[in-house]
Amino acid sequence: xxxxxxxxxxxxxxxxxxxxxxxxxxxxxxxxxxxxxxxxxxxxxxxxxxxxxxxxxxxxxxxxxxxxxxxxxxxxxxxxxx
Amino acid sequence: xxxxxxxxxxxxxxxxxxxxxxxxxxxxxxxxxxxxxxxxxxxxxxxxxxxxxxxxxxxxxxxxxxxxxxxxxxxxxxxxxxxxxxxxxxxxxxxxxxxxxxxxxxxxxxxxxxxxxxxxxxxxxxxxxxxxxxxxxxxxxxxxxxxxxxxxxxxxxxxxxxxxxxxxxxxxxxxxxxxxxxxxxxxxxxxxxxxxxxxxxxxxxxxxxxxxxxxxxxxxxxxxxxxxxxxxxxxxxxxxxxxxxxxxxxxxxxxxxxxxxxxxxxxxxxxxxxxxxxxxxxxxxxxxxxxxxxxxxxxxxxxxxxxxxxxxxxxxxxxxxxxxxxxxxxxxxxxxxxxxxxxxxxxxxxxxxxxxxxxxxxxxxxxxxxxxxxxxxxxxxxxxxxxxxxxxxxxxxx
Numbered sequence: 001x002x003x004x005x006x007x008x009x010x011x012x013x014x015x016x017x018x019x020x021x022x023x024x025x026x027x028x029x030x031x032x033x034x035x036x037x038x039x040x041x042x043x044x045x046x047x048x049x050x051x052x053x054x055x056x057x058x059x060x061x062x063x064x065x066x067x068x069x070x071x072x073x074x075x076x077x078x079x080x081x082x
Numbered sequence: 083x084x085x086x087x088x089x090x091x092x093x094x095x096x097x098x099x100x101x102x103x104x105x106x107x108x109x110x111x112x113x114x115x116x117x118x119x120x121x122x123x124x125x126x127x128x129x130x131x132x133x134x135x136x137x138x139x140x141x142x143x144x145x146x147x148x149x150x151x152x153x154x155x156x157x158x159x160x161x162x163x164x165x166x167x168x169x170x171x172x173x174x175x176x177x178x179x180x181x182x183x184x185x186x187x188x189x190x191x192x193x194x195x196x197x198x199x200x201x202x203x204x205x206x207x208x209x210x211x212x213x214x215x216x217x218x219x220x221x222x223x224x225x226x227x228x229x230x231x232x233x234x235x236x237x238x239x240x241x242x243x244x245x246x247x248x249x250x251x252x253x254x255x256x257x258x259x260x261x262x263x264x265x266x267x268x269x270x271x272x273x274x275x276x277x278x279x280x281x282x283x284x285x286x287x288x289x290x291x292x293x294x295x296x297x298x299x300x301x302x303x304x305x306x307x308x309x310x311x312x313x314x315x316x317x318x319x320x321x322x323x324x325x326x327x328x329x330x331x332x333x334x335x336x337x338x339x340x341x342x343x344x345x346x347x348x349x350x351x352x353x354x355x356x357x358x359x360x361x362x363x364x365x366x367x368x369x370x371x372x373x374x375x376x377x378x379x380x381x382x383x384x385x386x387x388x389x390x391x392x393x394x395x396x397x398x399x400x401x402x403x404x405x406x407x408x409x410x411x412x413x414x415x416x417x418x419x420x421x422x423x424x425x426x427x428x429x430x431x432x433x434x435x436x437x438x439x440x441x442x443x444x445x446x447x448x449x450x451x452x453x454x455x456x457x458x459x460x461x462x463x464x465x466x467x468x469x470x471x472x473x474x475x476x477x478x479x480x
Contacts, residue, residue, distance in 0.1 A: 054250075
């Protein structure tokens with residue numbers, strides 16, 4: 001099972017690769033506020049992240065996901081539930 | 083931060099559009115001249131951005147039926163289906179839709195939007211899953227938001243991605259409603275329905291197909307992609323609208339499952355809204371009959387779509403992936419150029435839809451064109467001549 005830190009590192013690398021201008025990404029980075037992503041871009045980014053982690057992320061969790069750290073938490077939880 | 087501050091970015095965006103001399107989201111159709119022509123923003127224009135696929139909005143039989151209904155039953159029902167708006171004609175139309183598909187159950191809704199809201203907010207419950215194609219219509223997304231089910235997306239038209247996600251769900255796959263569209267409204271492409279039906283059967287899931295843009299367009303009898311792909315028996319719920327090929331306003335769902343009738347007692351978008359006016363129901367009943375009889379209409383529609391698409395191709399336009407009556411032209415990322423192109427097309431008499439991100443599937447702007455059986459060849463050629471002028475001026479033609 002991946003640790004939170006492993007998930008976070010993978011997540012940051014994925015976001016850096018996919019979100020232009022997202023060099024300064026850490027666990028406190030807000031997906032919408034700091035990365036300037038609209039809801040559609042967040043959903044498209046999630047598709048890439050889902051493939052990296054081989055997990056399906058329900059859209060219902062998005063309102064609770066503000067930061068990259070929140071998303072890492074959620075992915076860890078989903079991987080555990082699989 | 084006040085209650086209204088969040089609207090500032092939208093206001094600013096609207097002001098920028100107005101400053102450029104055009105607002106594609108506030109077009110006024112001043113006078114409708116025919117199914118294919120209108121006075122738009124003060125100018126005569128050929129309508130190539132409507133969903134009037136069979137051109138039935140002015141069919142004399144539809145108009146006569148609507149007029150008769152207004153005289154005999156009034157302008158509106160003044161109530162919901164559950165209260166005082168459940169007229170014999172609503173029920174007759176439901177029977178006719180069910181019979182059209184050869185299915186036992188049919189329900190009519192006040193709009194296609196409400197049909198999707200009703201189905202998606204009510205069918206799947208808290209322990210269930212909705213698995214929708216990423217490019218599904220906003221009404222499907224809104225229905226999902228109203229649902230208490232877990233909502234997952236799969237990659238657009240990607241059966242392998244759907245397979246992967248169903249596999250991850252394990253035993254929950256049998257509590258899953260897969261949602262796809264016959265023809266997708268923006269790119270005009272079609273779902274790989276045979277593969278999706280195979281997956282639904284493999285995993286024991288349910289399937290809802292929204293045929294809003296494919297009713298009357300695909301299939302020998304115009305029943306949509308389920309018919310043209312030969313998988314009518316693979317769909318659990320088929321949803322559609324009256325506002326495209328049927329030329330009116332309303333929505334429907336048909337199903338082999340008796341539970342569809344029970345949904346009337348649980349679906350808020352069915353219970354708490356006024357029923358369709360008698361005139362809409364009357365014209366739709368006639369339009370459905372014409373649609374069933376209208377293979378010539380479908381032939382003309384496809385002939386027109388092919389002619390227009392081939393003409394655009396010869397201009398070097400980047401088009402959607404498949405031939406269909408929905409013909410998107412992919413422009414670049416520049417919103418200003420897209421707006422100018424759209425505006426100049428309208429100035430010269432070609433009305434199409436401008437679609438910009440985030441409403442587009444990617445980061446590009448697109449011009450959404452659509453063909454009708456009612457377009458004359460000369461109108462299509464005129465449209466192509468206008469596109470040639472404008473696209474050449476903007477360096478978009480080959």
